[in-house]
Amino acid sequence: MKRAYCEPFCIEKGYAFEIHNVAYDIHQPYSCFMHFHEVHEFIIFDQVDGNYFYNQGQSKLESNDVVFTPAMETHDFELNDGAKSWHIIQLLPEFFHQDDIAHYASFFNQGMHLRIDDVNQQELKQIVAWLLASYQVDPQSAKSKTLLKLLIIWIAEHATAVTAPNILPITATVGYERLLPVINRFRHDSAVRFSLVDAAKMCHLSPSYFSRLFKKIFRFSFSEYVLRHKLYSAARILSMADVSITELSYDLDFSSPSHFIAQFKRQFSMTPLQYQKSVIKRSNM
Numbered sequence: 001m002k003r004a005y006c007e008p009f010c011i012e013k014g015y016a017f018e019i020h021n022v023a024y025d026i027h028q029p030y031s032c033f034m035h036f037h038e039v040h041e042f043i044i045f046d047q048v049d050g051n052y053f054y055n056q057g058q059s060k061l062e063s064n065d066v067v068f069t070p071a072m073e074t075h076d077f078e079l080n081d082g083a084k085s086w087h088i089i090q091l092l093p094e095f096f097h098q099d100d101i102a103h104y105a106s107f108f109n110q111g112m113h114l115r116i117d118d119v120n121q122q123e124l125k126q127i128v129a130w131l132l133a134s135y136q137v138d139p140q141s142a143k144s145k146t147l148l149k150l151l152i153i154w155i156a157e158h159a160t161a162v163t164a165p166n167i168l169p170i171t172a173t174v175g176y177e178r179l180l181p182v183i184n185r186f187r188h189d190s191a192v193r194f195s196l197v198d199a200a201k202m203c204h205l206s207p208s209y210f211s212r213l214f215k216k217i218f219r220f221s222f223s224e225y226v227l228r229h230k231l232y233s234a235a236r237i238l239s240m241a242d243v244s245i246t247e248l249s250y251d252l253d254f255s256s257p258s259h260f261i262a263q264f265k266r267q268f269s270m271t272p273l274q275y276q277k278s279v280i281k282r283s284n285m
Contacts, residue, residue, distance in 0.1 A: 235264075
């Protein structure tokens, strides 16, 4: 059975955006972790039950909800074992710089959990279906880009933000701020090459306190997060370039190519080469 994961998709070089349909059967394993990426992201859920963790806090997800996460903003999903499906749309931040949608950029200046009333849900799903169909024919066509603009405008004008009362936003916590020196290194490096002791020193904390604080905020130990960060970085690099698996394993500081391949397969249920071939196949569809 395929292991589910959060989002290994990466925008094809030269594209303004990508859209994919994702679906998992009941009890199919799902894995995600607190992360960030260099693109804006919409997730339009069809069926879901779980929680969204983002800079505004934590909120309960329901079917047909919409989530927007801007580039470089920390976020995570914790989803239950039931069947789940959604469309994921990732777009370059500069897409919002176009004159006809530039004034909507301020609406999307932070992570948001959005909800649409029953009357408008079918219209949103129709726009998403049109966008996916157009993307599959020609991702760079004027039609595809126009449909993405329509989707952005429609969400901005019809969706309502879901609030999460009594939950302190992640970035407002003292603990998160104290971890920023390390968090910023994760944001800029595909593989961090320092120990827990070194990370604690960067944050002016004792190793034991740093370890507890890190796990409290990110819900993984520091070593687990370092490994997942490297694996997700590997998935993105494999999506963007024809790279040597051996060279990539050493670039990301794995002890050997075989160790890298084993860890990658454990996380994504396919080898790096299989994943690379799946990306090529997807891009040629």
